[in-house]
Amino acid sequence: MDRRIQRTRQAIMSTFIDLLTEKGFEKITINDIAERANINRGTVYLHYDDKFDLLDKCIGDYVDQLLNHCSNGNNDFTLNPNAFEHVFEYLEKDFSIYHLLLSNEGVGFFRNRLYEAIEETLSQLLSFRPENNAFFNDTTIHFLTSGFIGVLEWWISNSMPCAIKEVTEQLMFLLEPYTNQLVAQINN
Amino acid sequence: MDRRIQRTRQAIMSTFIDLLTEKGFEKITINDIAERANINRGTVYLHYDDKFDLLDKCIGDYVDQLLNHCSNGNNDFTLNPNAFEHVFEYLEKDFSIYHLLLSNEGVGFFRNRLYEAIEETLSQLLSFRPENNAFFNDTTIHFLTSGFIGVLEWWISNSMPCAIKEVTEQLMFLLEPYTNQLVAQINN
DNA sequence: AGCCATCTGTTGAAAATTCAACATCTTATA
DNA sequence: TATAAGATGTTGAATTTTCAACAGATGGCT
Numbered sequence: 001m002d003r004r005i006q007r008t009r010q011a012i013m014s015t016f017i018d019l020l021t022e023k024g025f026e027k028i029t030i031n032d033i034a035e036r037a038n039i040n041r042g043t044v045y046l047h048y049d050d051k052f053d054l055l056d057k058c059i060g061d062y063v064d065q066l067l068n069h070c071s072n073g074n075n076d077f078t079l080n081p082n083a084f085e086h087v088f089e090y091l092e093k094d095f096s097i098y099h100l101l102l103s104n105e106g107v108g109f110f111r112n113r114l115y116e117a118i119e120e121t122l123s124q125l126l127s128f129r130p131e132n133n134a135f136f137n138d139t140t141i142h143f144l145t146s147g148f149i150g151v152l153e154w155w156i157s158n159s160m161p162c163a164i165k166e167v168t169e170q171l172m173f174l175l176e177p178y179t180n181q182l183v184a185q186i187n188n
Numbered sequence: 189m190d191r192r193i194q195r196t197r198q199a200i201m202s203t204f205i206d207l208l209t210e211k212g213f214e215k216i217t218i219n220d221i222a223e224r225a226n227i228n229r230g231t232v233y234l235h236y237d238d239k240f241d242l243l244d245k246c247i248g249d250y251v252d253q254l255l256n257h258c259s260n261g262n263n264d265f266t267l268n269p270n271a272f273e274h275v276f277e278y279l280e281k282d283f284s285i286y287h288l289l290l291s292n293e294g295v296g297f298f299r300n301r302l303y304e305a306i307e308e309t310l311s312q313l314l315s316f317r318p319e320n321n322a323f324f325n326d327t328t329i330h331f332l333t334s335g336f337i338g339v340l341e342w343w344i345s346n347s348m349p350c351a352i353k354e355v356t357e358q359l360m361f362l363l364e365p366y367t368n369q370l371v372a373q374i375n376n
Numbered sequence: 377a378g379c380c381a382t383c384t385g386t387t388g389a390a391a392a393t394t395c396a397a398c399a400t401c402t403t404a405t406a
Numbered sequence: 407t408a409t410a411a412g413a414t415g416t417t418g419a420a421t422t423t424t425c426a427a428c429a430g431a432t433g434g435c436t
Contacts, residue, residue, distance in 0.1 A: 002391065002392070002423090002424060002425085003226055003227065003228060003423085003424065003425095004391085004392050004393070004422095004423065004424070005391095005392075006226065007226055008392085008393080029412090029413060029414090030413075030414070030415090031412085031413065031414090038191055038194060038195055039191065039393085039394095040191060040393065040394050040395070041413095041414090041415095042393080042394075042395080042415090042416080042417090043392085043393055043394075045414090045415065045416080046392080046393080049415095050414085050415085190393085190394060190395085190421070190422070191393080191394065191395095192392090192393060192394070192421080192422055192423070193421095193422075196422085196423080217382085217383060217384090218383075218384070218385090219382080219383065219384090227423085227424095228423065228424050228425070229383095229384090229385095230385085230386080230387090230423080230424075230425080231422085231423055231424075233384090233385065233386080234422080234423080237385095238384085238385085
């Protein structure tokens with residue numbers, strides 16, 4: 001992709017996040033963003049329809065980034081401790097952003113988008129193992145998705161109340177009964 | 189000025205400084221700069237002839253910025269404590285950069301450029317007070333310029349060994365005998 | 377010495393961004 | 407209520423930046 005596009009989108013998103021932490025969503029104007037990012041106001045409209053589209057795409061980006069850390073490279077969604085650790089390490093790195101998106105300012109959208117994404121991923125995983133259908137159904141998917149997101153949300157909202165090792169090991173323990181059946185490899 | 193120009197020059201200069209601290213001047217390639225700043229290589233050549241021109245303009249920029257802090261707004265070069273404090277506060281803010289430019293990597297160019305600039309400013313100051321010619325001549329100019337730069341260089345190279353208040357007050361004390369005659373206001 | 381990889385500058389066409397100017401819409405304030 | 411100030415989107419022409427490709431220079435390695 002054209003480097004200019006990379007850079008301006010990055011700049012817009014980054015200052016959008018900054019302003020989100022500073023003033024909250026409703027007080028942000030497109031002018032603010034353009035001015036602080038040192039970008040022409042019109043250029044913002046070249047990439048995003050408006051504030052809401054910006055928030056939407058922002059959330060989408062961070063959901064995607066989070067999901068990319070769920071697979072340990074090459075769409076390998078094997079449920080091993082490493083995969084979980086990668087996720088939580090990434091959450092820790094961008095902690096303030098995810099804290100923001102999960103609490104006040106994401107307005108709940110973030111949680112929903114993440115939920116959908118994980119649900120989708122799980123469904124895909126299961127579809128590769130049709131023999132599991134007897135054991136795994138929609139109920140299972142929602143149970144696991146909710147459980148995982150609940151842990152994730154708790155860990156972020158409470159400002160990382162325990163070490164990464166602890167959460168991941170505990171998660172592995174909780175998922176142990178399902179792990180064997182869930183292992184799968186997706187190749188598009 | 190076109191915002192794109194501002195941004196790319198800023199990006200180039202900033203990563204140039206970073207690389208200067210990391211590898212030193214000779215190991216820097218235009219590729220390095222372009223790649224790290226996420227800018228097309230050709231764009232660098234649109235603004236600078238080569239590495240050397242880049243170093244040259246970089247030094248020029250920082251000399252200018254430093255000089256802008258010598259005047260307390262509107263070309264008022266009155267020699268008061270505030271002016272000095274502004275200079276040293278600015279030096280403190282961008283300490284690592286000036287440390288870099290004054291020591292190894294500026295290769296002495298920075299000192300020379302700063303010397304010329306201060307000498308020029310002093311000459312201008314005196315030319316506005318022709319009645320001072322009896323007391324102030326070239327010898328005075330070089331004496332004062334060298335003295336001031338000496339203090340500045342010592343303060344930076346030794347990592348700010350004393351508080352700003354102390355240097356500036358001491359400087360005011362040392363310059364006291366000349367202060368009265370030196371006061372001047374330049375209006376272009 | 378020869379070779380390979382990398383860096384250097386330069387080019388022209390394509391694409392992104394800027395700027396200034398619009399009309400319309402909010403919103404605070406006298 | 408009227409008015410002024412600022413925000414929103416949109417437009418077209420001007421400008422900058424990108425990209426891909428070039429030829430030549432440099433420097434390390436066998």
